[in-house]
Amino acid sequence: CASSSVSIPPPRCLLGPLEAPLRYMFGPGPSNVPPRILAAGGRPIIGHMHEEMFEIMDDIKQGIQYAFQTQNNMTIAASGSGHTAMECALFNCVEPGEPVLVAINGIWGERVAEIARRIGADVKTLVKTPGGYFTNEEIEQALAKHKPVLFFLTHGESSAGLVHPMDGIGDLCRKHNCLFLVDSVASLGGASLFMDKQNIDILYTGSQKALNGPPGTAPVSFNDRVHVVNYPVVSKSELLGCWGGYHHTGPVSGFFALRESLAILAEMGLENSWKLHKEVAEYLHEGLEGLGLKLFVQDKNLRLPCVTTIAIPVGYNWREITQYVMKHHRMEITGGLGPSVGMVLRVGLMGYNCSKTNADKVLVALGDALKHCHKSKV
Ligand code: PMP
Structure with a gap:
């Protein structure tokens, strides 16, 4: 028998089938991807420099312009997750040594402050505990x-x-000659936002929340002010390279899917989408209060319709609740993240998942968990 030239054998795990079970993705993201978007992502690959692909990228650009409510020419889908767009925004707007102000009222400001520090910016923070504004x-x-x-x-x-x-x-930022960068990863399509009208200079989001795409593409848009305030030329030409010359091999399947996500939003209409998210969130909130649970954000107007935070009920261990719901209801809901760990449970009903039927499923699962999870005597 011929001896093998490879010393590392094929991994046994890869000789078995892929296990990716069906789940209710009712946490803060990713959300379930509807069949139409899955099908778009499953179409045969074409080249990232083919004529049809440029057309698809242009459709995506127009879809993002609609979703962001902007006319900015520099509107693209970055290849990568929300963090990619976050980094792309910071690297293109901030030079080492420059002062940057970051509002921190949860993990995302923390992340941005960390990235800006690594760029060498002089980072100043405005801080509130989670739930503050x-x-x-x-x-x-x-x-x-x-x-x-x-x-x-x-x-x-x-x-x-x-x-x-x-x-x-945005007006205050203009008055003080500063760029305004906004993260809408968890709000786009679920809560109203107007990039141009609200004078937002750079806006980014992700594909996997209310847009219901697979994770891995991230819409981002820059307005013309970004050129004015110290724009690093190298990065700018790299970005512009996306349009003209060769830049990189984009995630073709991810772009097919994103085009379909944006098409669904265009068909539904932004205002209808905002209204639906608000209605379903309010329905869910009433139901949660009916179970004796307390919502973490007190002021109704400040509750994010896409992701609902529930104060962890006294005496319960949040991990037991999320594990119970996963095991017995095949449903993802999560605990907190970063500074909100141990403070909240999080439920997300976004885009395709945003319906009263799904809110009812969450209420049944949580009601069941409250009955069956261990309650300490604190
Ligand atoms: N910002 C917000 C508000 C988010 O909710 C998330 C994802 N949970 C991110 C940024 C980061 O996005 P990603 O995980 O796609 O990198």
Whole structure:
């Protein structure tokens, strides 16, 4: 028998079938992907530089312009997750040594502050505990004090379940000659946002939440002010390379799927989508209160319709609840993330998943978990 030239054998695990069970993805993301989007992602590959692909990328650009409510030409889908778009935004707007102001009221501001520090920026923070928000007065005072080149704010704070008020902040940033960068990964399509009208200079999102795409593509848009305020030329030409010359091999299947996600949003209409998310969230909230649970964000107007945070019920271990629901209901709901770990349970009903029927499924599963999970005598 011929001796093998390879010393590392094929892994046994790969000789068995792929196990990817059907689950109710009712956590903060990714969400379930509807058959139409799955089918689009499963179409045969074409080249990333083929004529049809440029057309698809242009459809995507127009879809993002609609979803963001912007006319910005520099509107693309980055190859990667929400973090990729976050990094792309920071690397293109911030130079080492420049002051950057980051609003932190959950994990996403923390992440942005960390990336900006690694770029070498002089990072200043405005901090609230999860569930808190920033008044325009607080923001303006900090802008005046720190004179940042960029201010970052999370629109939908998925770790806290908070949707941040947006009006007037972009104007303050203009007044103080600073760029306004907004994270809408967990809010796009579920809560109203108007990039151009609200003077947001850079906006990004992800494919896997209310857009119901598979994870891995991230819409991002820059307006013309980004050129004005210290725009690094190399990065800019790299970005522009996406249109003209060769840049990189984009995730073709992911772009097929994203095109379909954006098509579904265009067919439904943004306003209908916002309305649906609000209605279903309110229905879910009533049901949760009916189970004796308390919502983490007190002010109804500040509750993020896409991701609901529930205060962990007294006496329960949150891990037992999420594990119970997964085991007995095949349903993902999660605990907190970053600073909200141990504070909340999180339920997300986004896009395709956003229905009263699914809210009822969550209520049944949580009601069952409350009955069966161990309750300590604290
Ligand atoms: N920002 C927010 C508000 C998010 O909810 C998430 C994902 N949970 C991210 C950024 C990061 O996105 P990704 O996990 O796709 O990198």
